[in-house]
Amino acid sequence: MTFHIDERLAADSYRLGKFDDCQLLLSRNALFPWFILVPVTQEIEFHKLGPEQQSRIQRHINAVAQFIEEYFSTDKINIANIGNIVSQLHIHIIGRKRNDACWPGVVWGTTHFSEYKTGDVIIIKKQLADTLTFFVPD
Numbered sequence: 001m002t003f004h005i006d007e008r009l010a011a012d013s014y015r016l017g018k019f020d021d022c023q024l025l026l027s028r029n030a031l032f033p034w035f036i037l038v039p040v041t042q043e044i045e046f047h048k049l050g051p052e053q054q055s056r057i058q059r060h061i062n063a064v065a066q067f068i069e070e071y072f073s074t075d076k077i078n079i080a081n082i083g084n085i086v087s088q089l090h091i092h093i094i095g096r097k098r099n100d101a102c103w104p105g106v107v108w109g110t111t112h113f114s115e116y117k118t119g120d121v122i123i124i125k126k127q128l129a130d131t132l133t134f135f136v137p138d
Helices: 007-011 051-072 120-131
Strands: 013-019 022-027 034-039 076-080 091-096 135-137
Touching: 007 013, 013 034, 013 051, 013 120, 022 051, 022 120, 034 051, 051 076, 051 091, 051 120, 120 135
Parallel strands: none
Antiparallel strands: 013 022, 013 135, 022 034, 034 091, 076 091
């Protein structure tokens, strides 16, 4: 199976690395710790995946959520699998703070944007690799 990240996801994110059968991306918007897990599958619906793959993906979601809580000191974690615009199966894992630019509203479609500073993405990738032993950085 040939697998490619949807061009819209690729344009809006940094590729960080992978967990066995999932790619991990980081949104380019540094205002929110916004990670995107992209399972390696042609399926576009989570509920149609086999139970073993669902379980692995759920473990990765939980690990990323816990990483966000610890590394970014967030107040709330938002997890979403919508895919109305980008049909490729992907799961958003977003750390929110009560004082962030969109609180309490959603982050989708916001005009609030800040690019990561030079080196920040490398630091996040290293911290992920140091924290999550099953994460393989690119």
